[in-house]
Amino acid sequence: MKGTIRFSNVRKVFRWRGPRSRHETVKGAFFHRRAHRRKSSSEEHVALDGIDLEVTAGEALAVIGPNGSGKSTLLKLTGGILKPTSGTVEVTGRVTALIELGAGFHPEITGRENVVINGMLLGLGRREIEERMQEIVDFADIGPFIDQPVKIYSSGMYVRLGFAVAVVADPDILLIDEVLAVGDEAFTHRCLDRLARMRQRGVTMVLVSHDLDLVTSFADRALYLDRGRVVAEGPADAVAARYRSDAVGDSGRDDQQLPTREDDAETRWGNGDVEIDGVELLVGENGSRLVAGGSPCSLRIRYSVRKPVEDFVFGVAWHRSDGSQVSGHNTDLAGLVPRRLATDGEVCCEYESLQLAPGEYLVDVAVHARNGLAYDYWCDALKVRVTSEVEWPGVWSPPHRWRSTGPEWEEKAENCSPEPKTDDE
DSSP states (O other), X not given: OTTOEEEEEEEEEEEEEOOOXXXXXXXXXXXOTHHHHXXXXXXXXXXXXXXXXXXXXXXXXXXXXXXXXXXHHHHHHHTTSXXXXXXXXXXXXXXXXXXXXXXXXXXTSBHHHHHHHXXXXXXXXXXXXXXXXXXXXXXXXXXXXXXXBGGGOOHHHHHHXXXXXXXXXXXXXEEEESGGGSSOHHHHHHHHHHHHHHXXXXXXXXXXXXXXXXXXXXXXXXXXXXXXEEEEEEEHHHHHHHHHHXXXXXXXXXXXXXXXXXXXXXXXXXXXXXXEEEEEEEETXXXXXXXXXXXXXXXXXXXXXXXXXXXXXXXXXXXXXXXXXXXXXXXXXXXXXXXXXXXXEEEEEEXXXXXXXXXXXXXXXXXXXXXXXXXXXXXXXXXXXXXXXXXXXXXXXXXXXXXXXXXXXOOXXXXXXXXXXOTTO
């Protein structure tokens, strides 16, 4: 199946020679024959050691860890830029790497010519590139500079054009190395929105980032590396918490156990008759914490029944990180009359269009009796990041249009409202 990644006992070692003596040059060797007989010293650096990893199609994996832990090496092995010293790396489908944006641009030729060359290197035909050229130019937002030599571009223009070319290639797997840390805020919004829409199409993503807030809102799962070895692997929230803890010295590096959530009166409570096992946002068929504004999606709540009940209500509540309430709804308000809850299962709350402004949202989930008795009430069970190409104030972002009889203006190609785009767009 396209879009899968598998590492099996992968080890990557870099070797380099030690410092040269003053005679270890071509000229020195010619005049000093003994230099040929000198045993050259060498050193080894183990970048990755015994990595086993599997990423399924459509999944988003974040790779975190301190500098020099092997994160970028893992990306380069996945992209085929490097080969493992031992072990095997299996990757299926077209891979695009957002590692060094614009690294292949030639400074003396125009942006348009560079787009054609780089697009062909990514596997696109010339006709495909020409058909998508306007989309690339619009996304990069460089206007007439597309026909100017790249050497006169600012660093921001360089990065924007590199990103636009990379994501238009329709990859099965997208590798991202700190790309969102460069560029201005408007560019970051466009990047996140494009990545969210690519996730809706089932693109597999591997992200390397030091931004743990981005990691927990972007990734389904995280891999924590240190000195080339796996310290922890699992849900993004838990792995990020482990890394934060290690960074401030609160726990040792040798303990492989992830931190577990302690249910206390501030975050989770209930008598336990029914227990919520997990909460997931589904965009299409894939779980995701990143969703483009206006997209259809659903919240899936998995639960276990410890004691059968006949009086039960499932509910969700959305709020911003500052505590401001956004929306709350439950099965009782929807007119669903409870009969009996005796077996484990799941319930889904479906949204035809998630009309929220871009930003981070927290979701509370609960199952309780109609009189309010909580079986399990879980605050901040899920963090979701809603994206849009531009920033929108407030929390409600309905589709809309402007009409007028006096003012004259030219309408941009894109609609002013954050309506979901189709793949044909």
